[in-house]
Amino acid sequence: MLIRLIRHLTRRHPWALSLWENKYSWNSVLISGFLIAAILVTLFLNSEEQAVSTREVLRLTSSPHIVNLSKPSLSRGKPLSGLEVINDAELLAKTKYQINAGVYVVNNYDIDLTTPGFSSKGYIFMNWNKGLQQYLESEGMSILNIIKFKNDINPEITDIAPKGDAAPTRLEDGNYGQTFAYTGEFYIDNFNISRYPFDALSLPIVLETDDPDGRLTYDSLRLIPDIRDSGIGGYSNVIGWHLDGWSIGEYRHHLATSFGSNNKSSAEYSQLIFDVTYGKSPWSSFWKLIQPLLVVMASIILITRVKSEYNLEIPLAVLLTLVFMQEGYRSGLPELPYLTYLDQIFVLCYIASLLSFALVLYTQDCRVRMKESNQETSLRIAKRLTLLEKSWPPVSLLVLLISMAICWIAINN
Numbered sequence: 001m002l003i004r005l006i007r008h009l010t011r012r013h014p015w016a017l018s019l020w021e022n023k024y025s026w027n028s029v030l031i032s033g034f035l036i037a038a039i040l041v042t043l044f045l046n047s048e049e050q051a052v053s054t055r056e057v058l059r060l061t062s063s064p065h066i067v068n069l070s071k072p073s074l075s076r077g078k079p080l081s082g083l084e085v086i087n088d089a090e091l092l093a094k095t096k097y098q099i100n101a102g103v104y105v106v107n108n109y110d111i112d113l114t115t116p117g118f119s120s121k122g123y124i125f126m127n128w129n130k131g132l133q134q135y136l137e138s139e140g141m142s143i144l145n146i147i148k149f150k151n152d153i154n155p156e157i158t159d160i161a162p163k164g165d166a167a168p169t170r171l172e173d174g175n176y177g178q179t180f181a182y183t184g185e186f187y188i189d190n191f192n193i194s195r196y197p198f199d200a201l202s203l204p205i206v207l208e209t210d211d212p213d214g215r216l217t218y219d220s221l222r223l224i225p226d227i228r229d230s231g232i233g234g235y236s237n238v239i240g241w242h243l244d245g246w247s248i249g250e251y252r253h254h255l256a257t258s259f260g261s262n263n264k265s266s267a268e269y270s271q272l273i274f275d276v277t278y279g280k281s282p283w284s285s286f287w288k289l290i291q292p293l294l295v296v297m298a299s300i301i302l303i304t305r306v307k308s309e310y311n312l313e314i315p316l317a318v319l320l321t322l323v324f325m326q327e328g329y330r331s332g333l334p335e336l337p338y339l340t341y342l343d344q345i346f347v348l349c350y351i352a353s354l355l356s357f358a359l360v361l362y363t364q365d366c367r368v369r370m371k372e373s374n375q376e377t378s379l380r381i382a383k384r385l386t387l388l389e390k391s392w393p394p395v396s397l398l399v400l401l402i403s404m405a406i407c408w409i410a411i412n413n
Helices: 002-012 014-021 023-048 083-094 131-140 284-300 313-330 343-374 375-412
Strands: 056-059 095-113 117-128 147-149 157-164 176-187 200-211 221-225 231-235 242-254 269-279
Touching: 002 014, 023 269, 095 200, 095 242, 095 269, 117 200, 131 269, 147 176, 176 200, 200 221, 221 242, 221 269, 231 242, 284 313, 284 375, 313 343, 343 375
Parallel strands: 095 221, 095 231
Antiparallel strands: 056 242, 095 117, 117 176, 147 200, 157 176, 200 269, 242 269
16 A cells, blocks of 8 residues: 555656655655654653752751861751841840750761661760750650651661760759760761762761650750861771761751641751761772773774774674663662763763764765766765764864763753
């Protein structure tokens, strides 16, 4: 049926026969179809990408804090500014209950990026005013009943126990103090490896008020960081990462709920976060992951300089190599909703490999046409091929490097 239809069209319309036999017209149709399909796929993927953000807010308060500025991408909580700082300081001075809390990390280990989480052990020390101690005694509670880990992954294996006496110690200034040893697995909440393999990692220990009766909100109880005695021990180094520093601060944690109470306003609590930041050596990341990729891509960049009958197999071999290389590095990472910087480089390499494949097909077709054409046409095609073969290596290399730079700038912005 289809053959009859084609014959009928070619008899009635001679131009249809010339179009049917003209392979260059079909090449244009294929290219146009590919571009239309790419546009439709892009529009579909953009329509499906709808991320929903949380309504919870963290604000860095006016309490004393230490912020690690070496990795701005890992900063958390918009700091208070202007009158907000003054108002928060006045609120802190009038707060009924205050806890000076510090964290000393002895060891971080077992980092698992697929969770993402890590294990940690160390010490937490707190001292609090007499009013809070009277509140605890009246309720028959200890300080650990109202201050809990916020980001522990497995509460069953998380252990926090008093170091020394089980009861708090009365201090000379009339306050009460106690030190606890902890060990546990903790969730990495501020996890973004879009810059991978030039990424950084922040391992947080998060403490927050556990409010059993609604009397320990942000206006009533504040966790004030102990910036003098907090820190990290000599066993805090992690294999494969270098230590970039630590930070500690109090955050105003605004929840997007009032937990069913009659209060119209949402609940807010004081939260203390101790972060240890790790990074990777840029040179180590380059030589381990980027340099092998560039070596593979050299065969694509120099493909026009290779005088062989197997040129067509080179892009296919490179494509398979790229797939295996990408799967190899991704095996140690979780499923991500975004492309890392290295993923974007792989995408550029895939595109370059496909273009080189099309280039080889085009050059082979030109050589066939040279044999079938007259001398003048053959010379014109030969000049075009010579220009193309000379320009492909520098142009493809330059475009690849510029595209990599644009991707890096886009990720950092």
